[in-house]
């Protein structure tokens with residue numbers, strides 16, 4: 692953390708560190724707890740603003756995301772994301788149990804015997820074991836995967852998905868850490884395997900697993916079309932609304948609705 696970053700943390704009243712790659716801390720504001728994420732001085736882009744716009748775009752695509760804002764502090768942008776694992780109630784702070792997909796994968800010894808890494812199909816199956824909202828959560832997860840693929844947000848590893856307790860039951864937590872990963876590659880890969888063609892971020896690969904998510908091939912296709920249409924028609928406006936500077940917009944433009952998504956598997 693640079694001095695300026697540390698100052699920002701101090702001004703907010705730095706709390707516990709939540710883990711992950713970026714400098715961050717927890718702040719209390721407006722009767723809620725927020726995860727505050729800062730830009731790193733080594734960042735090529737204003738990730739704070741881009742991540743805020745990505746959360747906006749995801750919400751427009753029907754993906755559940757936490758409430759979020761961009762704040763300014765000591766001439767720095769700070770992304771505030773409401774914590775879904777800590778709820779302020781009249782009686783005080785309520786802790787909600789949270790489990791990462793990584794823990795979910797490790798917990799199933801029988802499955803772990805065959806594979807040391809998780810995958811989206813495995814996560815989808817585990818949702819039925821861990822939650823009573825499995826059917827709904829699986830569809831929501833499929834929508835999220837389509838969004839990851841259509842925005843090249845390919846840092847979607849197993850610590851960037853979670854379950855969170857709601858009352859006495861766990862359910863799929865809202866999406867977080869959605870950031871496009873620029874790179875002019877012919878093929879793009881998700882961080883987790885999704886279908887017959889491994890982690891390849893193409894429509895056909897997502898469709899190959901549709902059934903595991905409780906979707907027919909036609910339903911999955913329609914869902915992908917819907918996300919694609921919203922990404923295609925709104926990404927620029929969403930970045931502009933968060934004041935992402937034009938050079939950053941151009942640097943990540945190729946991440947949105949990439950032609951590689953429609954490429955054949957071969």
Ligand SMILES: Nc1ncnc2c1ncn2[C@@H]1O[C@H](COP(=O)(O)OP(=O)(O)O)[C@@H](O)[C@H]1O
Pocket residue numbers: 709710711712713714726757772773774775776791850851853867868
């Ligand atoms: N809104 C949230 N509420 C509670 N925990 C969160 C929230 N967003 C992220 N986390 C937790 O904090 C960790 C780091 O956040 P993340 O956004 O992934 O940051 P990074 O970009 O550093 O990876 C996540 O892996 C997750 O465990």
Ligand SMILES: [Mg+2]
Pocket residue numbers: 711712850851868
């Ligand atoms: Mg993360």
